[in-house]
Amino acid sequence: MANVAFIGLGVMGYPMAGHLLRAGHELTVYNRTASKAAEWVVQHGGRACETPAQAAVDQDFVMVCVGNDHDLREVISGEHGVLKGIRSGAVIVDHTTASADVARELADLASRQGVGFLDAPVSGGQAGAEHGQLTVMVGGDAAVYDLARPVISSYARMVRLMGAAGSGQLTKMVNQICIAGLVQGLAEALNFARSAGLDGEAAMEVISKGAAQSWQLEHRHKTMLAGEFDFGFAVDWMRKDLGIVLDEARRNGAQLPVTALVDQFYADIQAMGGGRWDTSSLIARLKRDA
Template structure:
């Protein structure tokens, strides 16, 4: 069992940290809102700390899952950041969906500090975090990754090293590219089926077993047909992620016309007031 800290107790981090504690790891948590951290301790046990630096002190592994690049820099290299107190030979594992650039930046800072770094963004959403079945895409050194993989297994059904620092973030970008295209296609398919007078649920049941089948169809098709979007991965978060994707695409020369178009469709959903709707709400803009 490992001595670990978890920084960031949002909809993903809160249950992920809980799985670590349930598996017997010694867990100290930090959250920007201390009441949330105290609530976690009341529910799961363990300890809370007043700053990221305090949380990281003396830990073997420090996990983080925060909002964006700036949030990540704040809890690592900022004032009272975790990097200031991390022990030599410890490992920092970042589950934030962030840029590949910040992953490489923090990897370099970690090397200078004498500890390891793994960028490890996740896929599976809030339900995946709560059920402990996330997919984790990692970047870093093989030896460092091998040390943290058994601990990550507390909340993952799939965890894989994709290459050097930044590779986890790049893999997550591919994940978001694919999701954006799939959800738009599914939205158009359901919209078309409604206009054509088909029984949408029957249609989904049939084509889900063929070549068109996908996780999105199985898990979001029915709720899209029912115009239910008050759950899941928020449009605001998806736009943040697609912004990272498009920035990286400009840097590496990748052509992403569908991704750029779907990003603008999500902007339309935001204008409709759907900032916190699930990403499957793309269909709503077709039905205005």
């Protein structure tokens, strides 16, 4: 069992930290809103600290799950960041969905202090975090990965090293490209079924047993038909992620015409007031024209 700090107790980090404690690790937590960290300690145990640097002192692993590149730099390399308190030989595991560039930057800074760094974004949403069933895509040194994998496995059903620093973030970009296209396709299919006078649920039940099957179809078609969009990853966060994807594509030359189009469709959802709706809300654009 290890001494572990968890930085960032949002909808993902809060349950992930709980799984670590239940697995027998000693937990220290930090959250920008201190009351959230205090709430976590009351519910689970462990202790809370006032800064990421304090939380990192004497830890074997520091897990991080915050919002974006700016937040990540602040909690790791900022004035009161993790690197101000962490010891040589410890490991930082970053679960934030961020750019590959910031992953490489922070891996280099950590290396200069003798600290391991893994970029390890996750997929599976809030439900995956709550049930300890996340998929974790990892970039970094193989020896560091071998140290961290048993700890990460406390809340994961799949963990895989994808390559050097930044590779975890690049793999998460692949994931988001797939999701964007799948959800738009599902939205169009459901809208078409409705327009054609079909029973949408019956149509999905039939095609889900064939080549059209997907996680999105299985878990989202009923709520999409009902116009309920409170079940997962918010549109605002998806647009942040797709912005990272499109920036990377401009650098590496990959053509992403469908992804760019779906990103604009999500902008339409934001303009409709749906920034906090989940990503399946793409169907709302089509329903308004029905």
